[in-house]
Amino acid sequence: MNAVNIVRCEDYELENVKKAVYEALEGIDGIKQKITEGSRVLVKTNLLMRKNPDDAVITHPAVVEAIVRYLQDMGCKVIVGDSPGGPFTEWNLKSVYKAGGMLEMAERTGCELNYDTSVLEISNPDAKRLKSMQIIKIAREVDFVVSAAKLKTHGMMTYTGAVKNLFGVIPGLVKADYHMRLNSVDNFADHLVDICEAVKPVFSIIDGIDGMEGDGPSAGEKKHVGLVLASESPYALDTVASSIMGLEPLAVPTIRSARERNLFSGDLKDIGIKGVQLGEIKVAPFKLPKSISVNFVGGRVSRALEKFILYNLRPKPVFNYDICVSCGDCKRSCPPGIIDMSSGKPVPDLNKCIRCFCCHELCPKKAVDIKRHWLYDRILKK
Numbered sequence: 001m002n003a004v005n006i007v008r009c010e011d012y013e014l015e016n017v018k019k020a021v022y023e024a025l026e027g028i029d030g031i032k033q034k035i036t037e038g039s040r041v042l043v044k045t046n047l048l049m050r051k052n053p054d055d056a057v058i059t060h061p062a063v064v065e066a067i068v069r070y071l072q073d074m075g076c077k078v079i080v081g082d083s084p085g086g087p088f089t090e091w092n093l094k095s096v097y098k099a100g101g102m103l104e105m106a107e108r109t110g111c112e113l114n115y116d117t118s119v120l121e122i123s124n125p126d127a128k129r130l131k132s133m134q135i136i137k138i139a140r141e142v143d144f145v146v147s148a149a150k151l152k153t154h155g156m157m158t159y160t161g162a163v164k165n166l167f168g169v170i171p172g173l174v175k176a177d178y179h180m181r182l183n184s185v186d187n188f189a190d191h192l193v194d195i196c197e198a199v200k201p202v203f204s205i206i207d208g209i210d211g212m213e214g215d216g217p218s219a220g221e222k223k224h225v226g227l228v229l230a231s232e233s234p235y236a237l238d239t240v241a242s243s244i245m246g247l248e249p250l251a252v253p254t255i256r257s258a259r260e261r262n263l264f265s266g267d268l269k270d271i272g273i274k275g276v277q278l279g280e281i282k283v284a285p286f287k288l289p290k291s292i293s294v295n296f297v298g299g300r301v302s303r304a305l306e307k308f309i310l311y312n313l314r315p316k317p318v319f320n321y322d323i324c325v326s327c328g329d330c331k332r333s334c335p336p337g338i339i340d341m342s343s344g345k346p347v348p349d350l351n352k353c354i355r356c357f358c359c360h361e362l363c364p365k366k367a368v369d370i371k372r373h374w375l376y377d378r379i380l381k382k
Contacts, residue, residue: 002236002264003028006276009209010226012053012062017209017228021066024205024230027274031203031232037075039143041202042114043067046150046165047082048218049362050099056210056222059148061101063207063228067148068111080106081114083136085333085362088172090115114138119171127194128261129187130178139169139199147204147234151211151227151241153220155289155357155370156185159242160217162204162234163196163254170195179335179356188356189253193261196234196254204234206241213245213286219366225283227276235264236271243268243278246285290370291315291357315372317359321345324367330359 005027009020025031035041045064051057068078084096097103097113106113118137124130139145149165157164170178178191208227214220227244231237235258239249249255250266259266268278319330330346331339335356338349348359360368 001270001272002231002233003272003274004229004231004233004236004240005274006240006281007228008226008276009228012060012209014062014065017060017062018066018069020228021063021205021230022070024228024275025067025070025203028203028230028232032074034202035071035074035076035144039074039076040141041071041076041078041144041146042138042142043071043078043080043146043148044139044166044168044201045080045082045102045148046160046168047084047096047100047102049085049364050096051218052099053101056150056152056212057218058100059150059207060209061105063205063209064102064148065105065109067146067205068105068109071146072109072111078109078111079114079138079142080111081136081138082168083171083175084168085175085358086172086329087332088117088119088136090117092172093117117171119174122198124194124198126197129190130194130198133195133198134171134174135169135198136171144202145169145199147201149204149206150217151206151208151225151245153213153216153245153286153289155215155217155291155360156355157189157192157253158288159238159245159247159252161206161238161241162201162231163192163238163258165204166196166199166201166234167192169199173332176333176335176358179358180354185253186257189257192254193257193263197263201234203230203232204237205230206237208241208244211245211286213288215289215360215370218361219363219368220289221287223286227281233264235266239264239266239268240271240273240278244281244283246283290372291355314355315370316350316353316355317348317357318369318371319346319348320367320369323365325365327364329362329364330368333358333362
């Protein structure tokens, strides 16, 4: 039976975090059987963009430091890295590391931060969608990869955790190409599971001390949860974490995809919970992104009306020009390339928008909102 270890941690004081992370990882029996002294391990953090750790967008450096020190105590050489949104360049990596507190963390621990922007094309014959993929080179140069994720909602995928975090091994703007080729929710979920199966993290951990609800993964609201969760199985971990958030796990596309491929059942009864039990956790359900409920109209209305809703009343990105600084990050991150900056401000061609909401996700000023047509809520109102 897959096991998930849940430990309480109420703040980001390093000693408290270190105690919680060590306890969470000590509860995973297979770690020390797999990882040997001298192993090179990549701690793949969620460093979506240049953000302060207190914004609850990125994996907090205190959690990363605790994971690094745990692995160093096992005699490992540890590298910390990610491929954030935007170009996969040394300059972008350094700016993201600096903003996220990773430079200071690396100085304290002596771990390495990855600045190698080399890319590899790998074969993935067992994949459902991505039979070959481009990944950051460091992910193939290490002996093991750890997924160090953040507990958040996600505008396209409902939830982002251990599995979705591994999308960061896809380099820079290549992510946009994958979004474009696999732009439906179910296809993208298959894509994410393909990546997870190619990387095969040795263990996964979720920073759930402060999470994000609402319009995650970057423009939502911080929500205190006070938990650290860890497991050898990223699918079991996401099943438990999404349940804590108040979601039905199989409503999460990546968990549903894993179940369809017999990688995991998506059922809590198939998970052994260690530490804090689910019944002891009192967390109000997370608010979901405004973009999400459009995926769940099937069966509630006639098929003709469902088609009309999906194609005409879909959520759309709306730009707030009062706070937009014309940085162009939205244009650079837009998979179908439908944002025009010739006027100095972003103007999207919504007829060609694939609703991936990368513009919303990567806007540094939260100048992109997600709006639903007023008829949508009226039609679905109970």
